[in-house]
Amino acid sequence: MIAIYARVSTEEQAQHGASLETQVAACRKHIGITVEPVQEFIDGGVSGTLLERPQLTALRQAAERGEISRLVIFDPDRLSRKLVHQLLLTEEFERRGVVLEFVNFEWQHTPEGRLFYSLRGAISEFEREKIRERTRRGWLAKAYSGQLVAGMQRYGYKYDTQTKTLAIDPVTGPVVQEIFRLAADEHLSTGKIAQRLAQQQIPSPRGTVWWRDTISKILRNPAYTGIAYVHRYDSGNHNRERHADEWIAIEVPALVTPTQWAQAREVIYHYQKIWKGRQEVPMLLRRLVYCGVCGHMMSTNIRTVKGTTYRYYFCPRRYPRKFQTVTPQGRDTLCTLPWIPADSLEEAVWHDIVKVIDDPQGWRAAQETTEHEPTGPSEDEQIAHELQRVQRSRHRLLELVRKDLITLEDAERDLKTLKGEEQRLRERQTALHTLQPSLATLIADVRTRMGPHLDSLPFATRQEIARRLINKITVSIGEDGVINAMIQFIGEPERPHQS
Template sequence: MIAIVYCRVSTEDQARHGYSLIDQLDVCKRKAQSLGATDIIECVDEGISGSILERPGLTRARDLIRQGHIDLFVCYDPDRLARNLSHQLIVTEEIERAGVRLEFINFDWKDTPEGKLFYSLRGAIAEYEKEKIRERSMRGKRRKALEGKVTHMPGVYGYRYKDSSLEIIPEEAAIVRQIYTWCATEDMGPKSIAARLNDFGIPSPKGSIWQKATVKRILHNRTYIGELILQRWDHRGGKANKFRPPEERVKIKFYPKEHWVTVQVPAIISKDLWNAVQERMERARQLKPGRAIENYLLSGLLRCGICGATMHGFRGTIRQKHRIYYVCTARNPGIPGRPKCVQPYVLRDFLERQVWSRVVLWVQNPDELCAALEEQLRKDSESIDQSELVMIESELNSVTKERSRLVDIFQRGLVPISEIEERLEALKTRENRLLERKSQINSRLAVIRQAPTPQDIRDALREVRASLDNLDFEGRKHLVRMLVDQIVVTPGEITIRARVPIKFLE
């Protein structure tokens, strides 16, 4: 007689009832042997919810039953077979249709109308019990979060989970601070930051190379200012998606914002640095070219001086005449939840003439731009974080220690020379990159200590001045974005804030 022994356990079941796989297998095999089985096939699902039908172990058992030659199917309990009543009935019907005998350890299965009714009732109770367990678990986690405790390891780089709280990992926290500093002070985006981290040989959170998306998530994560958001995602049913066919997978959704819970954790960066990075990322998003019917020289640079919203181009018709404006987004089309702004429409040509004349003035008379540059350099000297130099020195020390360790291993004869040479070469490459970056920072610090003169700016803009009259639209747009950080528009006043690119420091 050939028998299938099917066992399943999930983490919660094992903790609550002691349904260990070893115990289940042992008692089920003894049951099969007592019924005359001489050949026993074990089908096991470990850590998989009983609410899923397409489990690897169960699928294998069902396939073997369809192929024939199976005489007996033994399972510990009906709720090990499935937690969903409809799934229980599907599998039971397949077993019976194939002429296979079905036996449970904790349930007396009878192929009678009464027996099937009792079996169905027990399956419905098991399904109800699972939902109650899930409800209690979710309620307990929410209560814990409302008490200011961390309910699980959120997987945030720079932290480790300990005693219902998060603890900072100093080495990773230093990398996080450097990522934010590079973005805020060097105007670097996620892609450039990822490339620099890879050049330094610093492993990513998963131990491989850094990706743009990974850096972007770090730059937008409020946990780093001490605000961990819990109860944000509705994961119900989603943990088992990898075992479901695509058409049955559960979509992970956001809970409404009022359901979210913010838990205070140790901060890695200051709120000032966080705000500076968010402003930089928002500016980059606004400046990203989009699809437009008309050409707008100031796209992405305009702010409403009344409500603070962005302003965008708008093509309207008044008295059967087409006119092109810049309009506050809070006025047209409007921002949900905010009152309509009263900022008047501003003619595109008028506003662009005002801004362009200021840019031309800066290019032809750099004294005002020099004053802006001096202010920028003063802020740079305050914002350049010495922590990157400290981090580089720490990494250089690690390289030295690792080199000494490899030499020691080789002297003991534990590793062949070919492997040692390969690892020493990798260390040398990493050391050279760190030294190169250290030199760049020191050079930048040296330049900052010597404020550029008006003549320095004239030299930098000489080529621009020579071709100023011949610039096409894209050339003028590039120049405006290079020298203008933001334009604030209020009725009767236009404030143009200069932007001094880091390129002037190089």
Template sequence: MKHAAILARVSTEDQVEGTSLETQVESCLAEAKRRGYIVLPSDIYREDGYSGALAIDKRPILHQLWEKYQNGEYDAIFVYRQDRLSRSLAVFAALRDEALKVRRCGTKGDGFIFVQGGFEDTPEGRLQSNILGSFAEYEREVIRIRTITGKKKVARQGKYAGGAQLFGYKWNRETQKWEIREDEAKIVRLIFNWYVYGDGKSGPMGMVRIAERLNQLGVPTPSQARGTRRGKDSTHWTDTTVRSILTHTAYVGTNYFWRGGGVAVTPEVVEKMKDAETDGWYEVEFPPIVDKLLWEKAQEKRAGSRGGFNRKRPKPLLAGRIRCGVCGAPYGDAYYNKGATLVFKCYGRTKLYHQDGSPRCTSPILYGEALTEEVKRRVIELLHRPEQLRQAIEEYVRTLERRKEELETLLLPVTEQLTKIQEKQRRLADAYIDGMLPPEEYNRRKMELQEQERAVKSRYEQYWPELDTLKKLEQSVEALKHAIAEEQFDALYQPHDSTVTEELAFAAVKDRTHLTVGFPQKTLTWEELLDRLQITLWVYQDRVEVRGIVPIEDIANLEYCWN
């Protein structure tokens, strides 16, 4: 008897037609039996979710079946209907005709046998087959238009229209709203904090370095977290993946639907599309994962507006924080006297900004180092005022909690891996006790698992002491919150050249017999402290306004102007 295979295909849009995979298989099995062909369970090929418009190289199951047919493993291929083979007339005709020619194995086969709408290898039969193929192609286009119209309506409403969901979010079908997936959101916040501030042990990290660190720590990629495969290498973090997270506007509260496949939602692209007349780009509100200040800091660093990565000298502390109050242009940094003197000057003074002949800005040029020291002095004075001190301590508490959350996020993969290894060790011991393993095999496997355990722990051992310290501080943090509420706290800020030491002292009294006292300490970079206070400078002819989340007295220009 002849040997045959069965090909069954269904895509999402085909499900409404009632041609399920099992329905097709049952019909094909009956037809193969009627014609005297043998079909084994391993000879049934199911294509679930593949569009009939795709070429054979884009359909791995069909491609595998075709290779076996060409090698002579099958004498025929049974298909429920022509459009199950392909909805493209060109692809269908090519497969149909090639299947009847001499195969790679040197013999002819019976080709494709269709349960419905059978094919005869005659001029009339090919004409009829081509007509049916044309109808299938037309039907596919109608289905595509209907599907697009429906998805577009859903996208305009801000609802989930199918496909991959953005890392950090999930669609709640019951509430019909987008929600944050906290396990993934922790990784998103971690990436932003590393990019802007660093990991607490070093300065800000670049995208490549962040990707390398995430891979070293075994943090799941977005594809691994969702159990999907997207891109050539979805099992490793890359700088491209990190960049797509750092630039996506959804993480600060606004996403855009129906923007076209593969179009990134970056600030630059969003700004460009606002001015373009395009069908789509529907604005959708998402719950923010990172605060706006942190997101804007990441965009400033990425765009290089605060100095970039190509500086020959260290970036000045105030670089990117100064704007002109006269013309609105940003202030840039420069070095006079052969690089000996740092100054800040308005870009509006340069010819580049006035090629149209408009007058140049006359705002003053400022001594960089003297102005920087004055800003530092005023910030330290600010932090010793009671109300501003309260805000600083509250931020300190949030910093501790955020760092603990970051560490727990990093250590989650190793905890899961260690749990799996310990479970394997338990099952191995049970098998040995039950006499299922000889001593030599047991010892060999035991040593392998112990080596795996040491390798996993070694990747994270640098974080264990810090996490233990933070856990010990948890009780102090709660007491510190209570002390803030009762105003039983004090703080001291010690400025250094590049850092500031923040020393807190607090007391919390629960009752006469319970007293909690704490003296936590933290070292901040000056940049991190100014970011925390959102310090910016606006320069006018007679003064420099220092703006932030708390008011700071203006600085007179005369002392810091370059003559």
């Protein structure tokens, strides 16, 4: 039903006798024609500073029973003379699903109205905050007393409803111990540990893939030595740590000894250092070398055997990508190009670069007498093709997320990789379109700047020259096992080269 509330105080009644009727009439006019029953709640001769008013109480009770859909009042003063009461009552009615309407109150157009409404918003926000605070305090009190709330989950443990504590999980607990053993005793990297677990078909905490990050997080978690911390991260931003004073330590059964934990830490640190060093290994032709079998841009890698470092270019399509089906034939077939030792490839390419710089005319003449095979798609076309592939992979991932086949979190890593790949492709695309000066101009520039001592140039300079002169190097292996490198200089068609 629709309710009308009207009120006058004793003084108001004495001053304007018709006031109550005026209010009710205005409210009825506001409601207009309706099929819903309308009920009047009228407090005559009652002060607006009190909340204890017979008809107001009846109205609030009716609202509580859910009988009222709309409440029409002449202005907020009728509800109460006190702003706080106005706010509390409004809040109460709205909480009960009552639509509140004032006839003579333009909250959008008057300063009072705007103040009223903003205060009202602040009050309901305050109420919500108070509820949240109460919940959190209850949770903290439990944590302080050494008990954990049931919602708290940690890999390797399970919540014991009897003792209200964490106990070692008979299934995942040993997995944690195995991870620490592989790191501390076998000195395996997080990637290798992930491989081992996958080989043993042990499901990850999320039941999907073992990521290096997951392993790393487990190995860094001090909780496994017997002390877990709660209240450690900001509730709003889970990456922000609170001040250590605020953390609450809880004793849990230890899964590893502090020594094992420290050893694992050292192993992680060791691999981190190697990884950082690896990034700095110079590759003269990074992102210039393409696979002669499948056409993909080649990646680089290093291997260290007995203290000697070997650098390689390899085709990433030798290895199956995640979510890619590998068919015995067709374009998803894995690539067969073996790893190419970087030293010999770079030496051969540099030899060619020097030849071209020393004698561009001679090189050009030699090139004109050579018969060209059809050059195939240009790099530009290949980049466009690759960009389409990235786009398709992204759609496929999002489709998997949409179908709940993988979690968004798991997909994020791959999306990030795709984004990086796309960015590199776009950069190369821009470079192709902006850096197309004639080869002769480039060579002349390099000659004047470098002089005759091309072979004694520092690495960074040689790399810059290679990047400025070469568009693309296509590598393949001949039937005799010899590496073929086809160098395409900027602005020139491809030509074969024997190394």
